[in-house]
Amino acid sequence: MVTASAPVRGQMIYEGKAKKVYATDNAELCIVSYKDDATALNGLKKGQIAGKGAINNRVSNHLMRLLDRRGIPTHLVEELDERDTLVRRVAIVPLEVIVRNIAAGSLAKRLGIGEGVPMKRPVIEYCYKDDALGDPMVNDSHILAMGWATEAELELISTMALKINDILKEYLSGAGLTLVDFKLEFGRLPDGSIVLADEISPDTCRFWDANTGEKLDKDRFRRDLGGVEDAYGEIRARLLGGME
Numbered sequence: 343m344v345t346a347s348a349p350v351r352g353q354m355i356y357e358g359k360a361k362k363v364y365a366t367d368n369a370e371l372c373i374v375s376y377k378d379d380a381t382a383l384n385g386l387k388k389g390q391i392a393g394k395g396a397i398n399n400r401v402s403n404h405l406m407r408l409l410d411r412r413g414i415p416t417h418l419v420e421e422l423d424e425r426d427t428l429v430r431r432v433a434i435v436p437l438e439v440i441v442r443n444i445a446a447g448s449l450a451k452r453l454g455i456g457e458g459v460p461m462k463r464p465v466i467e468y469c470y471k472d473d474a475l476g477d478p479m480v481n482d483s484h485i486l487a488m489g490w491a492t493e494a495e496l497e498l499i500s501t502m503a504l505k506i507n508d509i510l511k512e513y514l515s516g517a518g519l520t521l522v523d524f525k526l527e528f529g530r531l532p533d534g535s536i537v538l539a540d541e542i543s544p545d546t547c548r549f550w551d552a553n554t555g556e557k558l559d560k561d562r563f564r565r566d567l568g569g570v571e572d573a574y575g576e577i578r579a580r581l582l583g584g585m586e
């Protein structure tokens with residue numbers, strides 16, 4: 343059973359580009375620790391964004407709590423401190439699930455569409471999580487043929503992703519932000535059920551100021567636009583200001 347009693351931190355079981363994951367004395371729980379490290383271009387560009395780990399931890403937990411209240415099951419158990427969060431241990435479905443409302447980034451480039459062009463309906467894309475392959479884009483047919491998810495899981499994941507988009511779009515618009523696109527990851531609990539995992543933060547979303555179009559996300563780092571820390575701080579202030 344999952345309990346919120348103080349977990350004892352165990353060995354590091356995984357280190358990713360932006361987070362470390364530790365086992366705990368409860369086999370069903372682990373601790374995610376957010377780092378200030380930033381990478382882009384599939385790891386070719388590396389740097390640090392001061393304070394990013396703490397901001398992403400708080401912002402992601404805030405958005406996951408919102409989604410949980412609206413019926414989306416997530417891995418979140420409890421925020422432990424500035425950078426660390428207790429989560430349910432999941433087996434990650436090896437897919438990046440990208441939802442797009444406005445053409446930007448790789449879609450704008452691939453299809454030759456100007457960045458900022460709204461689309462008639464949200465687009466869902468899947469990428470197979472494999473750094474060595476550069477996370478190639480795949481479709482439903484690949485996912486089922488390779489057994490990365492079952493048909494029922496994929497149906498659930500796509501339905502959840504679109505519902506998450508609706509909830510976040512509306513919520514963020516109240517904070518003066520346009521949700522351009524974002525990336526989700528899902529995991530399986532020991533009983534096989536699917537929950538939202540990983541993070542939702544300025545690292546994994548494109549947030550544009552609704553009035554000025556200013557980019558308030560990791561594109562400032564990816565594209566050397568400057569003002570990276572200020573952009574992350576602005577997202578924290580708009581979403582959590584008054585709550586800290």
Ligand code: TMP
Binds near residue numbers: 438477523545
């Ligand atoms: P893209 O336009 O570069 O494909 O990115 C689409 C969205 O997904 C954008 O909000 C950034 C996010 N994303 C990640 O979080 N991790 C990734 O590895 C990639 C490629 C995109």
